[in-house]
Amino acid sequence: MTQVSVAEPAVADPPARPAPRPRRRPSRRWLLRAASLVAALLTWQGLTAAHARLWVRFDQLPTVTDVAEEFVHQLGTAVYYQDLADSLGRILAGFGIAAVLGVGLGVLLARAPIAADLLQPLFEVVRPIPAIALVPIAILLFPSNEQGIVFITFVAAFFPILVSTRHAVRAQPTIWEDAVRTMGGGRWRVLRTVVLPGALPGVFGGLSVGMGVAWICVISAEMISGQFGVGYRTWQSYTVVNYPGVIVGMLTIGLLGWSTSAAVELLGRRITRWLPRSETR
């Protein structure tokens, strides 16, 4: 232990290390999770294979085995990966621009009253419009569909990120900023050292939500006006009556959305390790 070198015998207060969390048995929890998935698949297979018509027409749906076969088949084709890459590229472009502009403008709105007065009314008017309703505008505005889709994805992700960032910056305790200012730190130093790091937990909340809506919008936009991309392929399969292909598209979208959200979540948790445990979990 450290020796406290003070004139008086000082109290060596021990570090308040966070107590280890009680361990649950992981194997049982995984078993339960797997069981629920398996049960769902079995039910699906049972209903579709038996051509069940319980008002809802399960006989119209492909069976699990049809879908699995189609999935394996598509995994062997180049176009599947082409679609994946296209959709991911659109997401990364739209979401990336939204992240940079959303965080930047969010900080600006929170910190500069002039910017807030100038931009806030505009944002309040545009914000309630679902991004997908901008498809006609996007088609008119942009020379190519590609840019239109990225634009729609950007708009979708932008507002949650903007709003969360603005809120996170506003909610910061002033003591952090005061501390840095009394060290002689100026505006730029305060921004870099206090405002941005302190807002990160809130920013990552916005990024998570933004990533979710970005997927909704990229897929919808692809269905409407895309060339290639998972959303386009899913709709395409429907129009050519390849129903197993539709389900494969849906599953692919689900997996993409889940993995990109998980990536954001993971990054957020790594960056905000300093938060008390109960908040990060």
Next chain:
Amino acid sequence: MTVTSEPVASGLRLDGVRAGYHDADVLSGLDLDARPGEFLVLAGPSGCGKSTLLRSVSGLHPVRSGRVLVDGQPVRGTSADRALVFQEDGLLPWRSVLRNVELPLAVQRIPRAERRERAAHWIDRVGLAGYERYLPRQLSGGMRQRAQLARTLAANPRIILMDEPFAALDVRTRASMRALLVDVWRANPTTVLFVTHDVDEALALADRVAVLDRGGRIAALVDVPHPRPADPSTADNAAAKARLLAALTEEGA
């Protein structure tokens, strides 16, 4: 060792300082002098404007009229030569102890190697050696105040403003923090303006105690006889304590 360049203590003069919030003045023409290297304690009833006074001196809070002079020069805004120590810890929770203590040095653009060395020196000095990598939330309240003290001292300020820095600590920790502060201040006598409610704390630390009244003016100035820490049994100290208690009672603290 050259890590602690000799600090220069500055004289502080408040000349008719008026400051407040909205339409109300909290300080209405306050005059106060602190000699270079003096340990001046501010006491007074809650809400009388002690924090406002410290924030005005630090430059965080605007002065409506009058002047704050450091070595005869009027201050403009915040600056590294006037450090403020908060009651709640002002550490940045995402920075380790080491990176918190280094921060004022980074703001002063001191090269990394020297930054490290000076930060390590002060962390050791306040008894936190071994805790450099800990985050503030992993430390007890007393240890966080030690880290805050190290951060303040590492910046090498000419005036240290302390706003009830030990008020939230338990009695034993408070006593050890007080001893540490006296020890450090003896070695580098910086000008200190220290706010406290605690009469014994005031007497243990102060060269002089200024008692504020509810109108935001100085009601009494009590000299505390040396040596430090004050021995309550001597007649001089007993008299100082009596004067201080009388002044505080008068102001309703």
